[in-house]
Amino acid sequence: MAKGDPPTSPVVEVFDDYVQLAVTIAVTFDNTTRALAQAVVSRDDGCQYHTIVLDVPSRPQAKRLAAPVDGAGPNTYTAAQLSKVGLSTIEDVLALQITAEP
Amino acid sequence: MALAIDATTPARVNASAAVSAVSGSFTPPAGALLIVTAQGTNGSTGPTSVAVTNSGTALTWTQVQLANKTTTGGGDGFASIHRAVVGTSAAMTVTATQTGGSAPTSIKVYVVTGANTTTPVGTAVIGRGTTTPLTTTALTTTGTNSLFFASADEWSAPAAETGTAGSGMTWDSWGISGSNYGGSGYKTVAAPASTTTALSSVGGSGTMDWQYVVVEVFAAAAAAAPPRPVRTITQQALTRAATR
Numbered sequence: 001m002a003k004g005d006p007p008t009s010p011v012v013e014v015f016d017d018y019v020q021l022a023v024t025i026a027v028t029f030d031n032t033t034r035a036l037a038q039a040v041v042s043r044d045d046g047c048q049y050h051t052i053v054l055d056v057p058s059r060p061q062a063k064r065l066a067a068p069v070d071g072a073g074p075n076t077y078t079a080a081q082l083s084k085v086g087l088s089t090i091e092d093v094l095a096l097q098i099t100a101e102p
Numbered sequence: 103m104a105l106a107i108d109a110t111t112p113a114r115v116n117a118s119a120a121v122s123a124v125s126g127s128f129t130p131p132a133g134a135l136l137i138v139t140a141q142g143t144n145g146s147t148g149p150t151s152v153a154v155t156n157s158g159t160a161l162t163w164t165q166v167q168l169a170n171k172t173t174t175g176g177g178d179g180f181a182s183i184h185r186a187v188v189g190t191s192a193a194m195t196v197t198a199t200q201t202g203g204s205a206p207t208s209i210k211v212y213v214v215t216g217a218n219t220t221t222p223v224g225t226a227v228i229g230r231g232t233t234t235p236l237t238t239t240a241l242t243t244t245g246t247n248s249l250f251f252a253s254a255d256e257w258s259a260p261a262a263e264t265g266t267a268g269s270g271m272t273w274d275s276w277g278i279s280g281s282n283y284g285g286s287g288y289k290t291v292a293a294p295a296s297t298t299t300a301l302s303s304v305g306g307s308g309t310m311d312w313q314y315v316v317v318e319v320f321a322a323a324a325a326a327a328p329p330r331p332v333r334t335i336t337q338q339a340l341t342r343a344a345t346r
Contacts, residue, residue, distance in 0.1 A: 003258060005280040015113040016274050018213075023113075049113055057126040058157075058195060094278075097117035101126040 009037075011090060013052075015100035021047035023067045023100045027093055034089040036082050042074040043067035049100035054093065057101060063087065067100075105249045105290070105321045108134060108213035112196075116208045116276050122199035123209045132191045135217035136161070137319065138184040139253035140198045141276075141284035142207040144171045150202040154184040157195045161186035167226040169313040170203075174230035179257030179282060179313045183226070187219045208276045210286045214249065216322055224248070224318035231312045235268065235302040238316050243291045245320040250291050254301050254314035255284040268300035291318070 010028045021044040028037040041052055047067075055062035063085045068075050079088075087093055110128045117123040121142075130136060138154050150172070154163045163186045167173075170180035180203060198209045229239045234256075243250065252267060267273040267287050275285035283303060291297050301312060 003280065007279040007281075011279070013116055013276070017113070018107045018109050018111045020272060048109065053126065056124045058124070094118040097115055097120060097123055099115040099126055100113035 007090065007094070009090070011093070013098050015049055017048045023047050023049040023052065025052045025065065025098070027090065029090040034091060036079050036087060036089060036093070038079060039065060039077040039082060040074045041065050041067045041077070045070040048102055051101050053099050053101055054087070054096040056097060057099065063096070103216040103322055104247060105214060105216040105319065107288070108215050111213045112211050114208060114210045114274055114276055116206065116278070118206045118278050118281070120205050121203055121207055122197055123207045125196045125209065125211050127193050127195050128211070128213070129191060129193045130188045130213045131215060132188055133215075133219060134188045135214040135219060135222050135319065136186045136188060136196070137212040137214055137251055138196060138198060138209060139212070139251070139286035140182045140184070140207065140209045141253060141255035141282065141286070142180055142200060143204050143257060143282060144178050144180050152180070152182045152184070152198055152200055152203075154186070154196060154198050156186070156197070158192050159190070161188065166223055166317050167228050167315040169228040169230065169315050174228055174313060177230045177257065177311050177313050179255035179284070179311060181253040181255045181284065181313045181315050183251060183253050183315045183317050185222055187222065206278055206282055208284055210274055212251070212288070214319060218320040218322045221320060224320055226315065226317040228315050232310050234310045235300040236310065236312045237300050238298050238314055240296045240298050241316050241318060242294070242296045243318045244294050245318065246293060247321045248291050249288050249319040250297050250299070250316060251286070251288045251319060252299055252314060252316045253286045254312060255282055256301070256303050257282055257311040257313070258309055264304045266302045266304070268302065269298060271299050
C-alpha cells in the first residue's frame with residue numbers, strides 16, 4: 001500500500017478509557033467493491049465506554065453501535081444491518097468521525 | 103493532591119474526512135485542567151492554527167504548542183497541545199478545528215485533576231523526525247510529580263500502522279491506513295529531570311515523517327503545613343525556673 005491508497009480491510013479503531021480498557025470496532029469490507037461485510041464491536045470488561053458513535057455525537061443522525069456488556073462476546077453487525085442505517089461502503093463509514101461514549 | 107487522569111475523560115475522536123473533530127459529551131469536575139491533543143495532516147503550508155472551542159460556557163483555551171510544516175521546517179503532519187481550566191462543572195463537548203489544514207483530524211481530550219491551575223504548564227518542546235523509533239527532544243521538567251504529555255503524528259503511514267511510545271508512557275494511538283498514524287500520551291515525572299519518549303511505528307514502511315509536541319503539566323502546590331504553636335517565655339519565667 002502506498003501513501004494515499006484507499007484503506008484496505010479491515011479498518012480497526014480502538015478507544016481507550018482512562019484506565020486503558022478499550023472498546024474496539026473492526027469493519028471488514030470488500031477491497032474491490034468497497035461494500036461492507038460486517039462490523040464487529042468488542043469491549044474489555046469494565047471499560048467505561050459502551051457505544052461506538054459514527055458522526056458527531058450531538059447530531060440527531062449520528063449512528064450508534066452498542067458494545068457488548070461485561071462477560072459477553074463481541075457484537076456483530078451484518079451488512080444488512082449497517083445498510084439500514086445508511087452505511088453500505090467503507091467510504092460511508094470513513095466519511096463520518098468515529099468515537100465512543102459511555 | 104496528585105495529578106491524575108479523571109474518569110470523565112472522553113474517548114478519542116477520529117475524523118478521517120474532516121478538518122474538525124468533536125468529542126462526545128463529558129462533565130469534568132470544577133478546577134480540572136483540560137488538555138487537548140490534536141493530530142492530522144497539513145494543508146499546503148499549515149495548518150496555520152488549530153482552534154479549540156467547547157459547548158456551554160466558553161472556556162479560555164490556550165494553544166501550548168503546534169508542530170507543523172511552518173514551525174518545524176517541514177513535514178506533512180501536525181501535532182498540537184491545548185489547555186483550559188474548568189470553572190464550573192458542567193456537561194460539554196470539545197471541538198478542534200484546523201485552519202489551513204486538511205483531513206484527517208484526531209483529538210484526545212484529557213481531564214486532569216490535581217493540576218496547578220494558575221500556572222498549568224511549564225516548558226514545551228516541538229520537533230520533527232524521520233526515523234522509527236524517534237526519540238523526542240529532551241524536555242527538562244522543573245516541577246515535582248509533573249505529568250509529561252506528548253502529541254505526535256506520523257504522516258507517511260503507507261501501511262496500517264500501530265504504534266507505541268516508550269519510557270513509561272501511557273499511550274493512546276490512532277491510525278488510518280494510507281493516511282496518518284498518531285497518538286498521544288502521558289507519564290509521571292517524579293522529580294525535575296531531562297525527559298524524552300521514543301515514538302515507535304509498527305507496520306509502516308519507508309521514510310517516517312513525525313511531528314511532535316511534548317509539554318510538562320505542573321501539579322498543584324502542596325498545601326502549606328499548619329503553623330506550629332508559639333510559646334512566649336518571659337524573663338520572669340526564666341528567672342523563676344532558674345531559682346527552683
